[in-house]
Amino acid sequence: MADSDDEFENIGFQGTTPVKVEKPPSRAKSNGRAVAGPSNTNSKPKTGRTRSNEPTNTIAQASVVPVEVSDTEEIEYVSPPQSQPQKPATARTGSKGKAPAGTAKKPNAAVQPPTKRGPPSVVEVMDVDEEDATVRKRRAGAQPSRGTGNQRTRDSDWKEEEKKLRIQLARVEDQLQTVDANRQQLVDQLEEAFHTRHTEAEEAMLQQAKQYEIRLKTQEEMIQELTSQLARVDALTREGKTSTLHFLTREAAEEERRGIEREVERLKDQLKQKDVVIAERDRKIVEHEGAIQVLRSDLKAEIENTKMVTSRHAGREPPSSATRGRSQPHHDDPKVGQAVRLYEDLTNLLVLDVQLEKPGTLGKEDILFRCIFSHRETTNGLNFTLREYCDFDDPSETERFTKKVMYTPYDLDKEPDQEYVEKLDFLSTQFTFNYTQLPVFLKSLNDAMERVTSEETADEEDE
Incomplete structure (x- = not known):
């Protein structure tokens, strides 16, 4: 089995x-299925007498x-x-249902059993x-x-x-x-x-798998980097440039060297031009310093002349009501010169000349002051005139008038440094203000000169 x-x-x-x-x-049970064979079923054989006409085979x-x-x-x-045995043929008799005479019932023939x-x-x-x-x-x-x-x-x-x-x-x-x-x-x-748990072979296989994963990750990163580099190279190629390595011939190397030499010569020429400009500026600075020295000497001479003129006018004018009751100082008094010098040092304003012009609208003379303003931190000065005059506030009212001052700069067109003129801002043009605003005007002069001085200092530090 x-x-x-x-x-x-x-x-x-x-x-x-x-x-x-x-x-x-x-x-056989009736289950509704077709079964081969006759329609009648077998019945148990009778144990009694059998019919004589049953065949044996x-x-x-x-x-x-x-x-x-x-x-x-x-x-x-x-x-x-x-199988149903066939009945033997019998002679018909007149009596119905009776066997013919002379025919006795035979015993059942012995049925031969099969092998x-x-x-x-x-x-x-x-x-x-x-x-x-x-x-x-x-x-x-x-x-x-x-x-x-x-x-x-x-x-x-x-x-x-x-x-x-x-x-x-x-x-x-x-x-x-x-x-x-x-x-x-x-x-x-x-x-x-x-x-x-994992065996040694499985552990070795896991370790090898990890190593392969790390190696694969590294290769993927390298592929990504190379792909980005290739993208940049493609972009440069489309622009007409190239960043790939290649072998240079001798002619190409010589041409590249000559180009670099030409670039160096061009830069040297630019440097020489800058040196020339610097030398020119140095020369102008020296000239300006000489002019400043001349102007300072002229200024001193003008100051002396102004002192003389002031003392002369002071001797001619009659004493005012405020000083009428006291003695007037003599024009040769050295105290007057010291007082004037103190005012000049305090205000940095020098009055070079004073002129009296013919009477104006109110019958009073206009006073013209020729001044120069300088600063201790700079060599540049500002030349201007201040005209003092009277004017009506309202033309319909002739009794009320106001003293005014007209500021007029001069010799700015002769100034070699135009940047200095631009830094003066509104002081480079003519304007008018009330006489009571003289302190404000003086403060504006100081602020403008300090601004110019600070910018010049910053430029020198940058150089």
Whole structure:
């Protein structure tokens, strides 16, 4: 008997389905399925007297057609039907229902039993196929009923076959238990394999897999970087440039060297031009310093002249009402010169000349002051005139007038440094203000000169 699972499948066992035990042929059940053979069923043979006209050799075997059944259905057998014996022809007599004279009833002829066959060979369930089952069914159906003796023989045969089948069933159950035990052992081994930690070979494989992953990641980063570089190279190529490495020929190297030399010569020329500009500025600075020295000497001379003119006018003018009751200082008094110098140092404003012009609208003379404003931190000065005059606030009111001062710069067009003129802002143009705003005007002069001085200092530090 084969022990493999394929042999289990060949004999029709699925899982733990029990073996089907063949039953002795019995009366066919009406299950609605077509069965080959006559429509009437076999009946048990009568034990009484048999008719004499039954032939001895009219037993026919019913053909049995194998029917496929499922695992849950029982195997049905069709017993061979008894052929109906033909009645012998009898002479008709006048009396109805009576046998003719001279014909006595004969005893039943002995029926020759068919050749007795031995019990069907018991085939192991594992090797039984569909063809053997069909033959066994046909043999079982072909055996005629022989009365009580035959019935006992069949019962003994079936009991023996049932015993063998039970033995086979027990053997199959043992095999099933063995298979279940093997299956459980395999399940236990599988669970143990799942719960077992990695072996050395598996650990080595995992380490190698990690190394390959790191290597793959590094290669992907390198590919990404090379792709970005290739994109930049493509962009430069479209623009007509190239950044790829290539071998230069001697002619190309010489041409590149000549280009670099030309660039160096151009830069040297620019540097020489800048040196010339710097030298020119230095020369102008020296000239300006000389002019400043001349102007300072002229300023001193003008100051002395102004002092003389002031002392002269002070001697001619009559004393005012404020100073009428006290003695007037003499023009040769050195205290007057010290006072004037103090005012000049405090205000940085020098009055070079004073002129009295013809009377204006109110019959009063206009006073013209020619001044120069200088700062201790710069060599530049601002020359301007201040005209003092009277004017009406409202032309309709002739009794109310206001003293005003007109500021007029001069000699700015002769100034070589035009940046200095631009830094003066509003002081580079003519404007008029009230006489009472003279302190504000003086403060504006100081602020403007300090701004110019700070910017010049910043420029020198940058250089």
